[in-house]
Amino acid sequence: MYLTQPREIQTAIETLASSKLLWLDTETADWRTKYPKISLIQVLANPDDRTGDSAYVLDVLEKPNLVQYFIEKIVANPQIEKVFHNASYDLKFLDKSQAKNITCTLKIAKKITKTKLGTSNLKLKTLAAELCGFTNVDSEPQGSDWRRRPLSEKQLHYAKLDTVYLACVHRELLKFIPPKSTKTQEDIFVTKAKPASPSFSVTNVRVALECPRLFYLDRRFGGMSVFFPKTQYAAIGNPFHQLAQKFVELALTDSRFRSLLTPAAEQLQAEEVAQEMQKLFYTIAFFPYLQSVIRENPHLVPTYNQIWQGVRGLIGHYAQLLVTNRYHCHANATIQKTFIDRELKVEAQFQLPDGTMQQVRGKFDSLVYDFANRRLCAVEYKTYQAADLSAQVAQVALYAYMLQQQKNEPVDAAVY
DNA sequence: GACTGAAAGCACTGACAACG
DNA sequence: CGTTGTCAGTGCTTTCAGTC
Structure with missing residues (x-):
């Protein structure tokens, strides 16, 4: 027309x-x-x-x-x-x-x-x-x-x-x-309803267990959430975490670590493997790291000595685990199957006594698989003597629980 | 509070495609 | 041709979870 x-x-x-x-x-x-x-x-x-x-x-x-x-x-x-x-x-x-x-x-x-x-x-x-x-x-x-x-x-x-x-x-x-054009209203409702309460980190929960008053002051006013321990070996944590991560990374990529596990499981001694791994890690990673520290902050050398002791202990733990896992895996696959390079983030909603939902999020340090117990294990590194050990245990247990909710399989927890 | 590293958010850009 | 909008890539800033 x-x-x-x-x-x-x-x-x-x-x-x-x-x-x-x-x-x-x-x-x-x-x-x-x-x-x-x-x-x-x-x-x-x-x-x-x-x-x-x-x-x-x-x-x-x-x-x-x-x-x-x-x-x-x-x-x-x-x-x-x-x-x-x-x-x-x-x-x-x-x-x-x-x-x-x-x-x-x-x-x-x-x-x-x-x-x-x-x-x-x-x-x-x-x-x-x-x-x-x-x-x-x-x-x-x-x-x-x-x-x-x-x-x-x-x-x-x-x-x-x-x-x-x-x-x-x-x-x-x-x-x-897709025929979900009716979603608009519901979706807005859901997404708007979720962040009603601010989320906690897992570390927040630990702080709350250690000292509820401190936790409250932190949430209410912000600022100090930790009492500084006045030890002379402060500031160990960051380098230790970096080195621990570096160790896992090297173990996964460097074939020299793999070859340490070549012999049959019965012939392996955890202590020997640990020593070899410590030596390797020292020459590849720790020594060059120490050199740079000596150059830039010579006064920190005693601190790094302390850190090295910690790293040695950690490698000892890991070597023990690798040797027991060797019974269940091929030589080449043991390290890959022990250190699980998966998402270390966890997130969960908890129902509080008053019926509201509380979101908790967190990241832990390492995830390993323990073949003897057939379980995943969330690992948390601690470099200081805790004032309240139970709070630390609770923190790691919370990581493990949240991971279990996400993966739907049993999870252990460990503090090294 | 100070710091770190990763991830997410954000603003900007240039390339491209669409209309008559 | 001029205008508009989207998209992908880039780099800076902010936020988050963590350490002490």
Whole structure:
């Protein structure tokens, strides 16, 4: 239906205003110039139309009042869903600021991605041909002169078919979107409900066990959450953790560690293996590290002596574990299967006595597998004599419990 | 409080594709 | 051609969990 008379265009707008869903397209004249003008508005209300005979083609060239009327009745009406391809372009001529309830098929197509759709590009004509199977899709009139009157038969044919393509493409695109469009409200509710209470770290929980008052002051006012032990060997922790991590990394990658486990399990002595590993680690990692310390902070050398004792002890623990695991694994696989390079982060929700949920998150130091007991073991390194040992045990136990909840398999815990 | 390392957030950029 | 929007990549900042 090609309408040119203002009277009939106005009646058409009024008829269309009662629809719930419309497929729209526009053609613009003088688009090469600085001042492009809207020439046609095409509207389809019936998506089953494959010929475009029921489409309205409104000739609005030099009829700004009618364009304004169309904007008021249709574009700005939130009750009507308007579907465009590349809506931002058409809305430039239809007062973007007022537009309500707009759907853009180009946006949808981009979201799905070209590869998933399997089309060569995302132009409306391409989607119509490759997605809906339209033949003889002609895109030549698109760039033609939409200012001239009368319009050619070809132009009018193209104009009305545009909306037909659009409705079909729209329908096809919706098939790619999983039917969870009702999610909006529920999702907002869930995501908003979750962070209602601030989360605790596992270390926070330990602090709470050590001293509830300190914990409260920390949460309430921030700041000091730890009493500094005034020992002369302070600041051991960071280098120790780095070295411990380095050891695991080297054991996993350096073949010299692997070859220490080549003999059969019965022939291995945990103490000997430990000594060899200590030697290796000393030459590869600790000695160069110590050298740099001597250069930069010579006064810290006694501290590093202390650290080395700690690292030796840790390697002893690990060597013992590796040797027992060797009974259950091939020589080459023992280290890989003992040190598990998995996510060390844990997260869980706990229900409090008053019914609210409390989120707890944390990271522990190492995860190993103990074949003799057939269990994972969360390892935590401690470099100082704790004021309250039970709080430390509780911290590690909490890591293990949370990991068990996540992995659904039993987990032990250890402090080295 | 000071520090660390990893991850997440954010702003910016250039390339690209779409409309008539 | 001019405008618009998305996306991927980059680098800086912030946040988080941890150490003492």
